[in-house]
Amino acid sequence: xxxxxxxxxxxxxxxxxxxxxxxxxxxxxxxxxxxxxxxxxxxxxxxxxxxxxxxxxxxxxxxxxxxxxxxxxxxxxxxxxxxxxxxxxxxxxxxxxxxxxxxxxxxxxxxxxxxx
Amino acid sequence: xxxxxxxxxxxxxxxxxxxxxxxxxxxxxxxxxxxxxxxxxxxxxxxxxxxxxxxxxxxxxxxxxxxxxxxxxxxxxxxxxxxxxxxxxxxxxxxxxxxxxxxxxxxxxxxx
Numbered sequence: 001x002x003x004x005x006x007x008x009x010x011x012x013x014x015x016x017x018x019x020x021x022x023x024x025x026x027x028x029x030x031x032x033x034x035x036x037x038x039x040x041x042x043x044x045x046x047x048x049x050x051x052x053x054x055x056x057x058x059x060x061x062x063x064x065x066x067x068x069x070x071x072x073x074x075x076x077x078x079x080x081x082x083x084x085x086x087x088x089x090x091x092x093x094x095x096x097x098x099x100x101x102x103x104x105x106x107x108x109x110x111x112x113x114x115x116x
Numbered sequence: 117x118x119x120x121x122x123x124x125x126x127x128x129x130x131x132x133x134x135x136x137x138x139x140x141x142x143x144x145x146x147x148x149x150x151x152x153x154x155x156x157x158x159x160x161x162x163x164x165x166x167x168x169x170x171x172x173x174x175x176x177x178x179x180x181x182x183x184x185x186x187x188x189x190x191x192x193x194x195x196x197x198x199x200x201x202x203x204x205x206x207x208x209x210x211x212x213x214x215x216x217x218x219x220x221x222x223x224x225x226x227x228x
Contacts, residue, residue: 004159032214041125043118044160044205044218093159097214104150105216107159 002028004096006108013084013115020080021111023094029074030096034105035067038091050077084115119143120208122219130227135193137222139206142187146208150216151180151191154203163204164191196226 050056050071068080095105147168152160207216
């Protein structure tokens, strides 16, 4: 099956610093990648959608200048949390869609971010 | 506004019995529904999906039922196994979009 990886799996950073999370589709080309965040005992909330070679589309309430998304190739998307604060601590999950947008999304294993 | 709701945060079932997980939605534009299984600190794993043109889809021990008039879907797992213990999320998307709206999840515990 389609495999999506994320790196790092866990990261702890100090308040005010920036953190980059990578999402890679390992055995397929992803025209579209998605970034979600999940707070404890809550749903996965879509943050933004990125298409290779174009600007990401952010969901309402998500600060695009704080959560920088780059989809540089058909197998890699990155999410950079800039000037992180403790309230940014969360579980960040990416997913990738191999072909048409309506195909199932394949999820990465997630990245646990803790901002101290 | 929670468009996809899973009103039962948890469910316990004996091994070998049927597990029924429920999901309700409010947006009549949703026409594609999915169930994902998630273990702690891992990403969701796709289980089964159903299009609005169907009312049932079956894959091995997993069956999803869709009642469009009630805006309700359910996932049946039979027989339930201890390895099925996880959090189950339903998700929905509307025709012409690619955005999944997730429910809050139901934690299933299958007791041996």
